[in-house]
Amino acid sequence: MEFEPKILGIACNWCTYTGADLAGTTRLKYPQNLRVVRVMCSSRINPSFIFRAFQLGADGVLVGGCHPGDCHYNTGNLYARRRLAVTKKILDFAGLEPSRFRVEWISASEGNKFAEVVKEFTEHVQILGPQTKFKIAGVS
Amino acid sequence: MSRIGVFVCHCGLNIAKTVRVSELVEFARTLPDVVVAEEYKFMCSTPGQELIQNDIKKYKLDRVIVAACSPLMHEKTFRKVIAATGLNQYLLTIVNVREQTSWVTSDIEVGTAKGKALINGAVYRARLLSPLVSRVIDVNPDIVVVGGGIAGIQAALELADTGKQVYLVEKSPTIGGHMAQFDKTFPTLDCSACILTPKMDAVLQHKNIKMMTYCEVTEVKGYVGNFDIIVKQKARYVDHDKCNACLACTEKCPGKGVSEWDEGLAKKKAISIPFPQAVPQKPVIDRDSCTFFLKGKCRLCEKVCEQKAIDFEQQDTFVNIKAGAIIVATGYDLMDTKPLVQYGYGKLPGVYSALEVERLFNSAGPTGGKVTLRDGSEPKSIAILHCIGSRDKNNHEHCSRVCCMYSLKFAHLFKEKTSADVYQFYIDMRAAGKGYEEFYNRIIEEDVKFIRGKGARITESKEEPGRLVVEAEDTITTKFINLPVDMVVLSPAIVPRADAKDVQRMFNLSSDKHGFFMERHPKLAPLSTMTEGVFIAGVCQGPKDIPDTVAQALGAAAEVLTIVSKDKMELEATTAIVNPAVCCGCQNCVRVCPYGAPSFNEQKNVCEINEALCKGCGQCAAACPTSAIIARHFTNEQVLAEIEGLMEY
Structure with missing residues (x-):
């Protein structure tokens, strides 16, 4: 059977979450391995959310925010961009394939982009196979 | 220990088609702390809401999970539902099993499995939620309307009539917008000025409207109920408090600039009002064409001004305004068709853009309402080309909505004012609107020739120098056409204002893929934006005709009143x-x-x-x-x- 990865999504309320809704409203189809947590801004994302997801068995984590310059909170995603870049380096340093973690800027009108990113990322994680490096023993 | 209720919506078949709702309910019942799980066809309907409320009471629920559509759609609805039972509204969790589950898969196994995972996540989250108390803030009752076109004017008048103080900010020296450039409006052919100019005057006279022309918003701070807005009053070099609108200055002025109002078809004085019916009737000096500013000498206007209103030292000033709500009605531009070199606009003198033609028809326009070419002669044959840059994947995919109708209006007016043959080159005729199809039929009977085919290229005639040739494929006869004409009218795509991106960022709006401002929800909240307290109306939201624009303006005014008619309002407690x-x-x-x-x-x-x-x-x-x-x-x-x-x- 083909490997079905578990992917955590964290999306900002104003752009990517709305863009994901738009993908739904326009009935675009994409793989359902992604489970999305909604936060108000990508800058809310504490790197521990991402580490914890990998510990709990996520095979990939996808973060979505507004395009730089279009943040609902003016500068939030600019801070998020740096914080998440460091997060990626830490994951790499700790031995995880850094491409299991992806940050994408998807606006509220980019339902197509959302669906494409999810599809492409899911396929990528499928090729990488199960994530075991961070996964703690005992989780399903 | 929490007492959680899980309510799963079928949304008719929207969810139930690709998610086995009963299985989600059975699954939810197995989860710790879930004391009840139910399903219903439409959870947002009255019976659905009552189901939730009854269960809250019956099972003494302290947490509610609704698995339905997106929280952006109905979180507020369900918050009210649970708050009505006395439960704190923040103890609600929405699970998005429609937009992000059932609508994006066609596999019921996959949809059901994902639905379970999402419900499980929601149960984990719900356990840790805390009741929160919404902040109550004072609401400033004043309103800022940005854009003085027909949308802004209509909204401002409506709000001012309710007794509210309105600030109408317009960046050009007069209010009126594009509508003031038109001669007639479709489909009734009533005179644009006769509808608009009384409204412009009403704005000027209204005691509750502070009209701020030649002004631009430069900064927006604050939040719904309490916005702080900084408006730049651009230097007019005329003190409008002293000016008595005698316009003696405009007669003496030797400076010549290009009239934006006449779309560049005429000159204007360096000190001028944009058009005779402008509001206010007080002039502004254009630095770029003023002899004094260019050469350091002249000041003729100053000499003739008995009111001593001319002030060459005037600087831009900044005004702070406080307001409870904002309407953005900043309108549109027409696409610049010069880059579409195949149409020769800007190179071939016989090629006109739609707004230029509006000015040619207008009795207050550069030709006094006579249709003449740039050399002063009357055209004998005219081609109107639809969809230039719109409905075109290489340029703008969207339909500009009004071009078919104004092109028909042009055809009628050409027939009325000239003896020319008039040809319409169209892709599809879109006459959806009250009285529009009837208008189309009427124009067909006026001996206008319709060619179904998009104009592909305009060239200069080799046989008859000065004349133009329209190349197109007639898709009905499948024949190529080379039609010689004297005049070509392009109907360019309606596009967002050149500075729409700046406006978008300033007011914290979103834009759609074409750059038009995005509504919060196309049907539930078509005039609201992602920023609470900021509303949109008119073509800045997307191409539309005057009736729709006016309707939106009135709707936006009503939306604003829901905020500013109260002294206090609740804000999200999620700080x-x-x-x-x-x-x-x-x-x-x-x-x-x-x-x-x-x-x-x-x-x-x-x-x-x-x-x-x-x-x-x-x-x-x-x-x-x-x-x-x-x-x-x-x-x-x-x-x-x-x-x-x-x-x-």
Whole structure:
């Protein structure tokens, strides 16, 4: 059977979450391995959310925010961009394939982009196979 | 221990088609702390709402999970439902099993499995939710309307009539917008000025409207109920308080500039009003064509002004306005068709853009309402080309909606004012609107020739120099056509204003893929934006005709009244707070907050957050190294628990 990865999504309320809704409203189809947590801004994302997801068995984590310059909170995603870049380096340093973690800027009108990113990322994680490096023993 | 109720909606077949709702309900019943799980066809309907309310009472629920559409759609609805039973509204969790589950898969196994995972995440999150109390704030009753076209004018008048103070900000020297450039409006062919100019005058006379022409909004701060807006009054070099609108200055002025109002078809004086019916009737000096500003000498206007109103030293000034709500009605531009070189616009003198033709028809326009070519002769044959740059994947995919109808109007007016043969080159005729199809039929009978085919190229005639040749394929006869004409009218795509992106960022709006401002929801909240208290009306939201624009303006005015007609309003309680026992005083939060909500208390050596300024983005919480900041409703614990729940299945 083909490997079905578990992917955590964290999306900002104003752009990517709305863009994901738009993908739904326009009935675009994409793989359902992604489970999305909604936060108000990508800058809310504490790197521990991402580490914890990998510990709990996520095979990939996808973060979505507004395009730089279009943040609902003016500068939030600019801070998020740096914080998440460091997060990626830490994951790499700790031995995880850094491409299991992806940050994408998807606006509220980019339902197509959302669906494409999810599809492409899911396929990528499928090729990488199960994530075991961070996964703690005992989780399903 | 929580007592959680899970309510799963079928949404007719929207959810139930690709998610086995009963299986989700059975699954929810097995989860710890879930005391009841139910399903219903339409949870948002009255019976669905009553089902939730009855169960809250019957099972003494202290947490409610609704698995239905997106929280952006009905979170507010369901918050009200549970609040009506006395349960705190923040103890609700929405599971998005429609937009992000059932609508994006066609596999019921996959949809059901994902639905379970999402419900599990919600149960984990719901357990850790805390009741929150909404902040109550004072509401400033004043309103700012940005854009003085027909949308802004209509909204301002409506609001002012209710007794509210309205500030109408317009960037050009007169209000009126594009509509003031038109001669006639479709489909009734009533005179544009006769509808608009009385409204413009009503704005001027209204005691509750402060009209701010030649002004631009430069900064917007604050939040719904309490916006702080800075408006730049551009230097007019004429003191409008002293000016008595005698316009003697405009007669003497030797300076010649290009009239934007006449779309560049005429000159204007350096000191002028844009058109004779402009409001206000007071002039502005155009620095770029003023002899004094260019050469340092002249000041003729100053000499003839008995009111001593001319002031060459005048500077831009800035005005602070406080308002409770804002309407953005900034209108549109026509696409610049020069880059579409195949149409020769800007090179071939016989090629006109639609707005130029509007000015040719207008009795207050450059030709006094006579249709003449640039050499003064009357055209004998005229081709009107639809969809230039719109309905075109290489340029703008969208339909500009009004071009078919104004092209028909042009045809009628050409027939009325000239003896020319008139040809319409169209892709499809779109006459959807009250009285529009009838108008189309009427124009067909006026001996206008319709050619179904998009104009492909305009060239200069080789046989008859000065004449033009329209190349097209007639898709009905499938024949190529080379039609010689004297005049070509392009109907260019309607596009967002050149500065729409700046306006978007200033007012914190979203835009669609074409750059038009995006409504919060196309049907539930078509005039609201992602920013509470900011509304949109007119073509800045998307191409539309005058009736639709006016309807939107009235709708936006009503939306504004729901805010400013109350003294107080509730704001989201999802702000951040500091736990002083854990705060190390590093001030990271102070540095990252765009609103200045956190500040450092030197005496206590901790940071504090001013809740009134906090907008609840939560970035301070992520920046806090000691987790002293709690982003309420999105706490670390709540998010981590949700992730745990989601990853379990």
